[in-house]
């Protein structure tokens with residue numbers, strides 16, 4: 001298990017409590033698959049606690065929800081027992097197909113080699129099968145990036161890079177859109193605590209002096225009527241496998 005999966009595994013209790021932005025993103029992606037298209041065999045990767053999975057129900061046909069973090073899968077089974085669950089890393093889908101749908105909400109930005117994962121997902125789909133994904137973009141946590149760049153848990157790719165990766169993997173884009181969301185936390189410290197609780201812990205150790213100064217700067221620069229603001233940005237896309 002790599003450190004990303006370990007962090008999510010440990011955060012299972014806090015994930016849904018703090019995941020208002022993730023929930024908004026899952027709601028948005030779910031709108032891209034209207035009820036009349038919710039049929040066939042679907043495989044979801046990085047399903048976590050089932051936030052997006054639940055929004056896809058009822059689904060007519062087999063729906064396999066997967067995640068690499070064992071405790072996420074246990075929580076998913078409890079919260080969404082209507083679908084099949086499997087502990088599974090996203091990069092080894094070979095034996096799960098052929099599928100009509102591959103779905104992944106808020107996962108791909110965490111993967112080390114998304115190019116080969118997208119190719120593997122493509123080969124897991126039947127020809128003409130659909131992919132629907134949401135992936136975080138560089139605008140996410142832009143405020144944190146300004147005051148404490150080393151605390152940003154991710155290196156983001158642009159929508160253009162994702163588009164190229166999808167096309168190289170053999171997908172044809174059907175629809176794409178950039179989604180932006182602002183979330184208000186009571187202050188910068190509350191925001192940092194929340195991202196820790198969601199499993200998005202920074203990978204570097206930050207000295208207490210530097211941290212205090214950065215939090216003060218955040219509170220001052222990004223003040224909003226009832227706290228401080230944080231931006232989330234994602235690329236939503238639907239594509240077809242050739």
Ligand SMILES: C[S@@+](CC[C@H](N)C(=O)[O-])C[C@H]1O[C@@H](n2cnc3c(N)ncnc32)[C@H](O)[C@@H]1O
Pocket residue numbers: 004005008009019022026045046047048049050051052066067068069072088089090091104105106107110111
């Ligand atoms: C931000 S959460 C998203 C969960 C859910 N899709 C949602 O929208 O709330 C990312 C999930 O991806 C899982 N994950 C991270 N790396 C993974 C990998 N290599 N293979 C499969 N799952 C992975 C984590 O365990 C976590 O549950």
